[in-house]
Amino acid sequence: MTIEAASTAGLHPETRLVHAGTLRSQFGETSEALFLTQGHVYDSAEQCEARFLNKDPGFQYGRFSNPTVSMLEQRMAAFEGAESCRATATGMAAVTAALMSQVRAGDHVVAARALFGSCRYIIEDLLPRYGVASTLVDGTDLAAWRAAVQPNTKAFFLESPANPTLEVIDIAAVSGLAKAVGAKLVVDNVFATPLFQRPLELGADLVVYSATKHIDGQGRCLGGLVLGSKELIEGEIQIFLRQTGPALSPFNAWVMLKALETLPLRIRQQAQNATAVAKWLKGRKELPHVAFIGDPEHPQAKIIAKQMSGPSTLIAFEVAGGKDAAFRFLNKLRLIRISNNLGDAKSLIVHPATTTHQRFTPEVRASMGVSDGLIRLSIGLEHADDLIADLQQALGG
Numbered sequence: 001m002t003i004e005a006a007s008t009a010g011l012h013p014e015t016r017l018v019h020a021g022t023l024r025s026q027f028g029e030t031s032e033a034l035f036l037t038q039g040h041v042y043d044s045a046e047q048c049e050a051r052f053l054n055k056d057p058g059f060q061y062g063r064f065s066n067p068t069v070s071m072l073e074q075r076m077a078a079f080e081g082a083e084s085c086r087a088t089a090t091g092m093a094a095v096t097a098a099l100m101s102q103v104r105a106g107d108h109v110v111a112a113r114a115l116f117g118s119c120r121y122i123i124e125d126l127l128p129r130y131g132v133a134s135t136l137v138d139g140t141d142l143a144a145w146r147a148a149v150q151p152n153t154k155a156f157f158l159e160s161p162a163n164p165t166l167e168v169i170d171i172a173a174v175s176g177l178a179k180a181v182g183a184k185l186v187v188d189n190v191f192a193t194p195l196f197q198r199p200l201e202l203g204a205d206l207v208v209y210s211a212t213k214h215i216d217g218q219g220r221c222l223g224g225l226v227l228g229s230k231e232l233i234e235g236e237i238q239i240f241l242r243q244t245g246p247a248l249s250p251f252n253a254w255v256m257l258k259a260l261e262t263l264p265l266r267i268r269q270q271a272q273n274a275t276a277v278a279k280w281l282k283g284r285k286e287l288p289h290v291a292f293i294g295d296p297e298h299p300q301a302k303i304i305a306k307q308m309s310g311p312s313t314l315i316a317f318e319v320a321g322g323k324d325a326a327f328r329f330l331n332k333l334r335l336i337r338i339s340n341n342l343g344d345a346k347s348l349i350v351h352p353a354t355t356t357h358q359r360f361t362p363e364v365r366a367s368m369g370v371s372d373g374l375i376r377l378s379i380g381l382e383h384a385d386d387l388i389a390d391l392q393q394a395l396g397g
């Protein structure tokens, strides 16, 4: 085996996404091999002992590591500019590991309140059950973050842009505060994509992805990634993952590894399509609100210009007339399909109030910016004109 990760240092991101982390076997295969194996055999009992003592490099058991999973981790770390990366079975497993590994009973977490529903469950319901208190704040208000800090605050969590409202948080400012109070900042970077926002460079300690979204990008496999310093990833996080077991299947890792080769091509095209669709939606007088990261009139355009290099592939907009009007519109669409997934090559649309954010009370939903008429649209790889034509006929011509 040869490890080629080091050889891509200093090369462009696109090059790293094709070559970084490749582990080539003795057969010299061109495409990365799928090592669909649970475990590994040893030449001797002595070698087995040395492997368990970390004195002999190599693999042991699929819950700890796997050559195909390791290729994905190294390629993603090289792309993100992180010292280390670990893959997980889902995005939520990555979020859970990132948070649980930083806290213990008696600690406190501060998080932005506009979060993906399951992330909010971890912060608001799960952690407090085990003695970790949490405070939810308006993530766009730095004074609110500061006011929420307690002597036992150990972690900050945020998502930017947030799902589904596309609200943006100043990551460098929040990270400055986290550093000042000795808390670790965890950023869920799913909506931005690894191409358009680099939270580690903005001061985050850990970045998490649902690789289910743009990284797979073709609606096939669930997966998650957590990235950061060697100390954090190969310390508490690796131990947490190894002992609790949310390992990524080698098959899913292989699909995602190959998907990384085309990530920039796909995301740039999807973002270009999203820009065209958002511009068209903004021109429709009957839509009271259209949110898009690439819109120069986005309320946080200044922060976007500072921390993002592209517009994401998501659009959020409001139809007048609440849930009934939203459902009528969704049911008329023919090409754009109703699905709660996102980041796919296929354009997908969802009504957050009755799906991803259904379990919250109307008051909480309102505080998160999720109104009854709000629609989230994930733009895919179809031609933008076909998407616009479908939206046009569904909006009534």
Ligand SMILES: *Cc1c(COP(=O)(O)O)cnc(C)c1O
Residues within 6 Å of the ligand: 090, 091, 092, 093, 095, 116, 118, 119, 159, 163, 188, 190, 191, 209, 210, 211, 212, 213, 222, 223, 224
């Ligand atoms: C989908 C998503 C998750 C969870 O990822 P899974 O792979 O579904 O577990 C977390 N955060 C955000 C922002 C998401 O969109």
